[in-house]
Amino acid sequence: MRDIIHLQCGNCKRKNYTTTKNKKTQQGKLEVKKYCPFCRSHQVHKEVK
Numbered sequence: 432m433r434d435i436i437h438l439q440c441g442n443c444k445r446k447n448y449t450t451t452k453n454k455k456t457q458q459g460k461l462e463v464k465k466y467c468p469f470c471r472s473h474q475v476h477k478e479v480k
């Protein structure tokens with residue numbers, strides 16, 4: 432039961448990454464610092480549907 436989620440850049444709001452998450456083991460909102468090619472820097476990416 433893994434759901435596909437998108438990771439959205441907190442700065443420009445673009446969806447740069449997709450990942451999967453197991454709702455049973457990972458609760459709450461996912462936040463990952465990843466490189467955003469549009470901002471050309473590392474930004475915090477937050478989980479969106």
Ligand SMILES: [Zn+2]
Nearest residue numbers: 440443467470
């Ligand atoms: Zn960005």
